[in-house]
Amino acid sequence: MSPITHKPDFGINVDENVSFTQMLNSNSPISSPTHIQQDSGPTTSESRTMNSSKKRARSSTNDEEYRTLLHDIADSFRTMINTSTTQTRNKCAVILREMLNLGEIDKNMHLRALMLMEQGKKPHIFLNLQPDKRVPWLLFNLNHQYSMLPSATVMSSDEEREHAMVKVMFALVIIFFGFLNRRRRIVHPYRNVGSQFIENIINGHPKNCLDLLRMDRSSFITLCNILKEKNLVEDAREISIKEQVAIFLLTVGHNERNRACRNTFQHSSQTISKYINLILRALCQLGKEYISRPNDDTPSKIRFNPRFYPYFKDCLGAIDGIHIPVWVRTSEESRFRNRNGTLSQNVFAVVGFDMRFHYVLAGWEGNATNSRVLYSALDTEIDPFVIPTGKYYLGDGEYPNIHGLLTPYRGHRYHLSEFNASGARRVTSAEELFNHRHSSLRTTVERAFGLLKGRFPILKAQVSFPYRKQVGIVLATCVLHNFIIDHNPHAEQFDVDEGASDDANESTSFVTELESATQSIHRGSNNDLRTSITSQMFMDFQTRR
Known part of the structure; x- marks a missing residue:
């Protein structure tokens, strides 16, 4: 079946005199400086007398060159095709190949139709046409421009074929750079x-x-x-x-x-x-x-409050641990999973009664106990936690009652919620009185943690930063916290997270008896000091009643 060579009448006047420059601009189809040469079949005397063997040899040569040319064009197209339209153009290529096999179009028209499928919305128009309308539509669009390649019957010499290939590659380069320029967008177009x-x-x-x-x-x-x-x-x-x-x-x-x-x-x-x-x-x-150690003077919160002075006159502040959510690799999750089942780092902090952080140790895994992190802070050679002689800090039941620390009594009410609950009985023993005032004073560290998380919500969520960077963010926010207090003590408190401390809303997990006894032997016990404070405090309490 010979290819269709007539131009269908669509009722549109087609301008045959289109300049080469107009055809190469971004809004025009691909073009070449020669007119379309329709393959009219073997009608000349020269073609009738052509030897059949020469025809077969020439046909074989043309087929091989045609396949090579298609391969080169396809390689060039792969670098330009937008992934969003790849499927549509592939469907068009399959349909055109079937039309070539059925003889509805010739090889020259097949090549130029492939080029046409790279222009704007034409692949979508081609797919939506009825099968019997596709050939007339192709002829109309291809006759509206100049031929991309000379007809196969014209390419009779190697020089002409090479010249045609140069035209093809030149047009592809122009299309490629035009494609880039059309799709280029400046991500951040505004300055300052x-x-x-x-x-x-x-x-x-x-x-x-x-x-x-x-x-x-x-x-x-x-x-x-x-x-x-x-x-x-x-x-x-x-x-x-x-x-x-x-x-x-x-x-x-x-x-x-x-x-x-x-x-x-x-x-x-x-x-x-x-x-x-x-x-x-x-x-x-x-x-x-x-972030530095406080001075050795008695804090004003203690000095001017008869509930705390002179019993806690040598107290410098309070210590506690806070769990900050972390993001780590799957292989490391077991080490960072805390007792609540979430991934966190255990941060040890020392807070003064002015709400400032005086020591921070971040980076410990979430499954580490507070006492273990404390021992690390005391024993580290780089920036250790130093407690002056004769002074101490308040800690909850997760810490041993050793030199430098003062912890509550076991087996007695401790948290303020236990004393302030509806129907709760009044203080009835010296140990409960000590625990109540100890807890009232130690809540400073929990308030500091709540203020820190309220001001910097990044500490409440997992962030996909490297772990070392996550540790640095904890230290940096503590620095900012102290900086704000120094320069604006009455700064807005934001949404204070009252439950920021690990034990704020749950019963205290006391350190084991064995660990307490071992650390008392190794670091010295503070039981005598606690007993003397308790006795004097309860005696004064009964007198004032």
């Missing part, structure tokens, strides 16, 4: 958006700065100046120190993801991560200055 965002916060309503940056305007500016003066950070070419610090504060203060910060500040994901890590390291370096 981040700096303008920070200026609006600083110069706007004071509550906006508190809500977004978790500190007031003066504290934020002071923090930026301190980091700059200590050469911990510096202004970059397109991002200032204020913007760098704001990126970090939004991340930890609202648990913002990288993508959210990227859109807010109009920077790439790599830039956002870079400055989060930079500010994180800078704040950890400030830890030596802002």
Whole structure:
């Protein structure tokens, strides 16, 4: 069956004189400087007298060159085809191949039809046509442009075939770069958006700065100046120190993801991560200055309260552990699974009665007990937890009553909820009185943990950062907590998480008798001090009644 060579009448005037430049632009189909040459079949005398053997040899040569040409064009197309339209174009290619096999189109028309399927929505139009309408539609579209290749009967010499291949590759290059230019989009088209965002916060309503940056305007500016003066950070070419610090504060203060910060500040994901890590390291370096041991004077909370003074006059603060959710690899989950069944790191902290952190040890696995983390803090050679002679800290029942610590009595009510519950009996023994006042004073550490988590919600959720970075975030937020207290003691408290401490809402898991006895032998017992305080406290309590 010979291919159809007439042009169907669709009622549209087709302009045959289209320039080569017009055909190569982004809105025009692929074109070539020669007109379509229809294969009219063997009608000339020369074709009638052609030897049959020469016909077969030439046909074999043309078929081989045709397959090679198709292979080269297909390789070029693979680099340009959009994955979203690959299936549609593959279906078109299958249909065109079937039409070629049935003789409805010739090889030249098959080649040019494949090129046509790369133009806009034409593959979808081609698929939606009825089978008997596809050949006229192809002829109409192909006659509207110039031929991509000369007809197979014209390519009689190697030089012409090579010339045709050069045309094909040249057109493919133009299509490829035009395809890239049409689909290219600038991800962050706006400049200085981040700096303008920070200026609006600083110069706007004071509550906006508190809500977004978790500190007031003066504290934020002071923090930026301190980091700059200590050469911990510096202004970059397109991002200032204020913007760098704001990126970090939004991340930890609202648990913002990288993508959210990227859109807010109009920077790439790599830039956002870079400055989060930079500010994180800078704040950890400030830890030596802002997280330090308190002075040895009696805290004002004790000194001016007759319920606590003079009984706890040598107390410097309270200790406790807090569990921070972590994200770790599956192979490490067993070590980080705590007694509640969640993945966490056990953070040991020392808090003064001014709500400041005086010592922080982060990074221990969630299945480690509080007492084990305490021993690590006491025995480590790098930045150990040092308790001055004659002073002590308050701890709950998970810690042994050793030198430097004062813990409650076993077997008696301890948590304030047990004393304040409806229908709860009044204090009836010296041990209960000691436990009640001990718990009232030690709740400072739980309030500090609640304030820390309320101000920095990133500590409440698992974040897919490297574990070392997760540990650093805990230390950095503690530094920020102390910084805010130093520069604005009456700062807004946000949503305080009252249940932040591990034992805030559950009964205390006391350290075992064996461990307590072993540590008392190794580190010294504080039972005598506790007994003397209890006796004097209960005696005064009965006298005042």
